[in-house]
Amino acid sequence: MKVLIVHAHPEPKSFCSALKDLTAETFRQNGHEVQISDLYATKFNPIGGAHDFKKAANSDYFKYQSEQVNAYQNDLYAEDLKAEMDKLVSADIVIFSFPLWWFGLPAILKGWVDRVFAMGFAYGTGKGVYDTGVFKGKKSMAIFTTGGPEVAYGEKGKNGTIEQTLFPINHGMLYFVGMSVIEPFIAYSPARLSDEERKKLLEKLKSKIENIEKEKIIYG
Amino acid sequence: MKVLIVHAHPEPKSFCSALKDLTAETFRQNGHEVQISDLYATKFNPIGGAHDFKKAANSDYFKYQSEQVNAYQNDLYAEDLKAEMDKLVSADIVIFSFPLWWFGLPAILKGWVDRVFAMGFAYGTGKGVYDTGVFKGKKSMAIFTTGGPEVAYGEKGKNGTIEQTLFPINHGMLYFVGMSVIEPFIAYSPARLSDEERKKLLEKLKSKIENIEKEKIIYG
Numbered sequence: 001m002k003v004l005i006v007h008a009h010p011e012p013k014s015f016c017s018a019l020k021d022l023t024a025e026t027f028r029q030n031g032h033e034v035q036i037s038d039l040y041a042t043k044f045n046p047i048g049g050a051h052d053f054k055k056a057a058n059s060d061y062f063k064y065q066s067e068q069v070n071a072y073q074n075d076l077y078a079e080d081l082k083a084e085m086d087k088l089v090s091a092d093i094v095i096f097s098f099p100l101w102w103f104g105l106p107a108i109l110k111g112w113v114d115r116v117f118a119m120g121f122a123y124g125t126g127k128g129v130y131d132t133g134v135f136k137g138k139k140s141m142a143i144f145t146t147g148g149p150e151v152a153y154g155e156k157g158k159n160g161t162i163e164q165t166l167f168p169i170n171h172g173m174l175y176f177v178g179m180s181v182i183e184p185f186i187a188y189s190p191a192r193l194s195d196e197e198r199k200k201l202l203e204k205l206k207s208k209i210e211n212i213e214k215e216k217i218i219y220g
Numbered sequence: 221m222k223v224l225i226v227h228a229h230p231e232p233k234s235f236c237s238a239l240k241d242l243t244a245e246t247f248r249q250n251g252h253e254v255q256i257s258d259l260y261a262t263k264f265n266p267i268g269g270a271h272d273f274k275k276a277a278n279s280d281y282f283k284y285q286s287e288q289v290n291a292y293q294n295d296l297y298a299e300d301l302k303a304e305m306d307k308l309v310s311a312d313i314v315i316f317s318f319p320l321w322w323f324g325l326p327a328i329l330k331g332w333v334d335r336v337f338a339m340g341f342a343y344g345t346g347k348g349v350y351d352t353g354v355f356k357g358k359k360s361m362a363i364f365t366t367g368g369p370e371v372a373y374g375e376k377g378k379n380g381t382i383e384q385t386l387f388p389i390n391h392g393m394l395y396f397v398g399m400s401v402i403e404p405f406i407a408y409s410p411a412r413l414s415d416e417e418r419k420k421l422l423e424k425l426k427s428k429i430e431n432i433e434k435e436k437i438i439y440g
Binding site: 010011013014040046047048049050061062063064065099101102103104105106107108110111113114117129130147158159160164165167168171172173176191 | 230231233234260266267268269270281282283284285319321322323324325326327328330331333334337349350367378379380384385387388391392393396411
C-alpha cells in the first residue's frame with residue numbers, strides 16, 4: 001500500500017510527532033510505501049487564495065471555487081498544491097496527524113484541506129461526494145493528541161462527545177471526498193501521562209497500524 | 221457597545237464581505253463602535269508557533285500551551301497577537317464573518333483562534349471555561365455563507381445538520397471561553413440566488429443586527 005501522512009505539529013520532538021514517526025516506521029516495516037507531508041517543516045502556506053493558481057480566470061473578482069475549477073480544467077494549480085494533490089491521488093491510505101486545537105485541525109492542516117481538496121479536483125464538475133466521491137477506494141484515519149482528558153469528551157463530558165468534535169473532519173472532509181474513514185487513534189492528554197502510560201499508547205498505535213486492514217470503518 | 225468583527229474572505233467584493241460591511245454599517249448607525257480584523261487584508265499569519273512569542277521559555281523544546289502561559293505571565297506575546305487580544309478584551313460582542321469552508325472556519329480564521337485564544341490569556345492558569353469562562357458577559361455570533369443549499373444541512377441532509385457542523389465553533393471556541401453565543405446568521409448558497417433573494421438576505425441581516433439585544437442565545 002501507499003501511505004500519505006499529513007502531519008501538523010510545530011515540535012519534531014513532541015509526543016504527537018512521535019506518533020507520526022511510529023506510524024511511518026510501522027507501515028514501512030510491514031512493506032508499505034510512506035510519504036510524509038510535514039506541514040510545519042515545509043512551511044506549508046495554509047491560506048487559500050489567488051496564489052493557489054498560476055493564472056486567474058478572473059483577476060478582477062476572486063471567486064475561489066470557480067478558480068479551482070478553472071485551474072483543474074486548464075492545469076493551473078500552483079506547484080505546491082500540485083505536489084500535494086499528486087501525493088493524495090497516489091495514496092491508498094491518508095493519515096491526518098495533529099494535535100487537536102480548538103476542537104479541530106490546527107490552521108496549517110485545515111488550510112491543507114481548504115487548498116488541496118479543491119473543487120474540480122476533489123469534487124464538483126459532475127463528480128460525486130460521499131459514497132460516490134472521487135477518492136472512493138482510499139482509506140483515511142485521524143491520529144491525534146488532546147489537551148483535555150478522555151472524560152471531558154465522553155457522553156457527559158463538558159466538551160461534548162469526541163464524535164461531535166470529529167464530525168466535520170471525519171464526515172465533512174475525509175468521507176465527503178469518498179474515502180472510507182477508519183476509527184481514529186486518540187492519545188488523550190499525553191502531557192499528563194507517565195512514561196509507562198505513553199509507552200502503552202505507542203504499543204497500541206503500533207498494533208493498530210499493523211492490523212490496519214482489519215480496523216473498523218466508521219464512514220464509507 | 222463595542223463590536224469586534226473578525227472577517228476572513230479573500231474577495232472584498234464578495235457577498236460574504238458585503239454581509240460584513242452591512243453588519244459594521246448597521247452597528248455604527250445604531251450608535252455602536254466597530255472594529256474590524258480583516259484577516260486577508262492584513263495578511264494575518266494563522267500558523268501557531270514560536271513566532272507567537274517575543275522570547276521562548278524553552279527554545280529547545282517547543283510546547284505551545286506552556287509558551288502561551290509563559291508569555292501571558294511575562295508579557296511576551298508578539299505584537300500582532302497582542303493587538304488582536306486587546307481588541308477581543310475591549311469588545312462586548314465578537315462576530316466571526318466567513319465563508320464555510322470544509323465544514324469549518326477558513327484556515328486563516330481557525331489560526332486566529334489557535335493563536336489569540338491562548339492558554340493563560342483565554343483559559344487555563346486557574347481560569348474557568350464555559351459558564352465561568354474568561355469572556356463571560358461578552359456575546360458572540362457567526363455570520364457565514366455556504367456553498368451547499370440549506371436542504372443539504374437539514375435533518376435529512378447528506379451533510380449532517382448545520383448544528384453538527386457548527387458545534388466546534390459555537391460550543392468549542394466561542395462558548396468555551398465564556399461568551400454567550402447568538403444564533404448564527406447563515407446565507408445558504410448565495411452564489412445560486414437571484415439579486416432579489418440576496419437583497420432579502422441583506423434585509424434579514426440588517427434586522428438581526430438592529431435587534432441584536434433580543435436575539436436568541438444558543439449557548440451560555
